Amino acid sequence: MALTLVTSSLILSAGETLAQASVAVPPDVASYAIDARYDPETHTIRATETLTYTNRTDIAIPDLVLHLYLNAFRSEETLWMREAGPAHRGYGYDANAPGWIRIDEISLPDGTGLSTAAVDTDEKLVRAILPRPVAPGEALVVEMAFTAQLPRVFARTGWADDGDFVMAGQWFPKAGVWEQGAWNAHPFHASSEFYADFGAYDVALTLPEGWVVATTGVAVGEPISNRDGTPTQRFAAQHVIDFAWGASPHFRTQSTMSGGVHMEVLHYPGARAAARRVMQATVDGLQLYGAWYGPYGGGLSPELTVILTPEDAGGAGGMEYPTLFTVGAMGSKFAPACFRMLEVETVHELAHQWFQSVIATNEAEAPWLDEGFAEYSTTRAMDELFGGAMSTCGGWTLSYLATRRLEYVLAPETPMTGTAWDLGDAWVTATYSKPVLALMTLERQVGEAAMATFLETYAGRYAFAHPTEADLRAVMAETLGDDITAWFFEDIVESTATLDAQVKVTENDSISLDRAGDLCVPVTVRAVDDGETVESEWPCDASEGADLDEMPAAVVIDPERDAALDLNLANNGLRQTADRAAWLGLIVRAIRVLQLVWGAGG
């Protein structure tokens, strides 16, 4: 077989039901049939595309708005590039290897040509004028021919390894989302990701002979050999919001079956050990998330593929697509086994298979809804799998949550709400760091069981839908109660309020407990004196500055760290006197380290 297929074990006839869905699947809105040919010499894709967009709303659609995401990378002058630097996750943009996409022809099936006009200056969005509106319930079919030039790997997509590796993400003209009588489609911003309708994809890919390819969905039928020796293979995906693919002649495959899902990790020959780590984290994560949020892919996806990006393609790593995700960003695959950045990246991207691929929130307008829940899932998964430790190198532990805390503590005064571009420099904190700390704080307030009920309800109700913050709030109120929901949304999600609970020594050597900032989380206070431990509640309605006349041997606010949003945990506790034994212990250890540094013995 000329074209090696990673999905060969799951060859299905087109349209065959893949698995029994665990949830009701709404009818598709945006479906695509694409026939694409990739040229590894020029790194271009030439394709035809048939888009079927069904108006499922009550309002007629007057025109069609299409995303042309690759045009963000056509020069250093685009909006995306100006916002980005131009750099993404530490990877630079190669101006000599840009990316762009052009619609060569666009028409209705009867041959009626459509005129297009750029919506923004960079032509990242185009509007096609329709001869008549698309009525509610009616389907619009548009046929296109397009050319996509992939950039040298940058910001999730492109080619690398002298053309022997390609990751095609956001590579085709893609419809916006028609909702509330308008197209929800924003120009591609540097900090923004994506938003799309669910649909069926039928994609025929023509690649050079011998290339191994991984895609969203599954292979359909056998590959067809073309006259020039290249093979063409069809792939199908049902009820998905996107279609991505990656390929290389150098890919090796590791595969396994777990929980009814066939999993494969594609990697370069030198990355076998890293691929094994990715596979194990994927298998473990799939079990955990399946138990927490329902079956993978809503029970509709029998296949999950991970691409471990090669050495010079880290910019394509760390990205989620339906039934496919990539890892290998920021050098994670080179880290030693004791530093589990690769596992963190894997379980994070895997979490997106729920929080985005199935619960398809708007990543542009409410980025915390998918990244925040993915981060929360990542933290919980790391807790379950590794006791929370991202690193155990040198016998010291470092949790993933601590790295997110660091980001939050450095710039905490940001709401979580807002569009990706309006959040500006606070985007990472608002989208990743604060949400994970907020959700951890919420979990510790309501308890794990209640939190599980809330998440299960939310994930089940909004599978294959586009929930908003209001939808999330409604589910939270229903499952956790109005008071905690109001506190979570008004004091944390929409607020810049911060919290710093602290033990203070007063002028007369007594101590007081204070809360700085406008956010309050009820916690316990632990006092230790004469070997006796006393714990008491410190609710939010208690008077500020609770004083203790006599300093106990030690006092600690929130000893269980329930308030993950507390800006400063160091001032949460105080001893009456310094622990001299520990002090001497540190000196003794420092002496040994210095003796080793200076080479005792020579």
Next chain:
Amino acid sequence: MIEPQDRVVLAPSVGRAQPWLKTFLLRVVQRPWPWLVRYFLTALPAMAIGVLLALPMGAWFRLPLFLEALDRRSLDDLLEVLLHQPEGPSIGFSFVGAMVLIPLIWLAVHLIGLWLEGGILATYALPTAPTWRAFAAASSRWFWRFVLLAPIGIVICAVLAGGAAGVAWLAGMLNASLAIVAGLAGAAVVILAGAWVQLARAAMVVHEDGRIFHALGEARRTIVHRPLVFLALVVSILALRVLLTWLGGALGAVVPMRAWLLSLVIQQPVQMALVGAGLARRAAEVGLVTGLRPAQRALDHV
């Protein structure tokens, strides 16, 4: 100018082949002064810097979070405390001071160690322990020779390491496992080359010959003559040092931070044993060189 009586003089008896190794190794214990000097060479400045670093940290030891960080070896908590340093004397000054002093002391320790090298080798080469004066004279006499030998040794090891890295890189283009094997083989060659250069120091002292390349040749002949003994010496001392370093770390991890006396009682003997391992290597090198060719020329100086 060193007076004749201060020179290293070797007795004919040390040239006997058997039981040369035991004889020389015993001298490490029988003549403990080099051991003590080498131990305190690092222990005293380490104590000083350790105290300098810890003195302004009194307020830190009132924070339960900092104590938890030390107890649980938690970088999370340590990061938190570092980010929000407690009120009290700043540790910045002592920390910066220590960061400046640590490399300076490293340099001083290695220079003094190099100066002591001649005296130490002479101590193990002589049939009777030298006087302090003789020790100091031997140290001074060989110091500059050893200083000249050091960059030669560095260049030899660097060239070999570069070559080994190149071979490993080329091997890596064929097979990743082959690259690892090539890298390990290269590392072994570099370690053996380093041991060869160290053996040259012993050859200089034992044969009272300050010619560097002649000493390297003498060391090479010694290795060729007794390759297995040389290899066993290098491997066993290296293994012993690795074992002792691991043991010190493992015991340190088990003992709670507050049990400082127990830590001290465990760690410092391990450190002394590490120093002893280094000195045992020197004594064995002296024995190896002496056993091959008794230092008749040295006797001529008497």
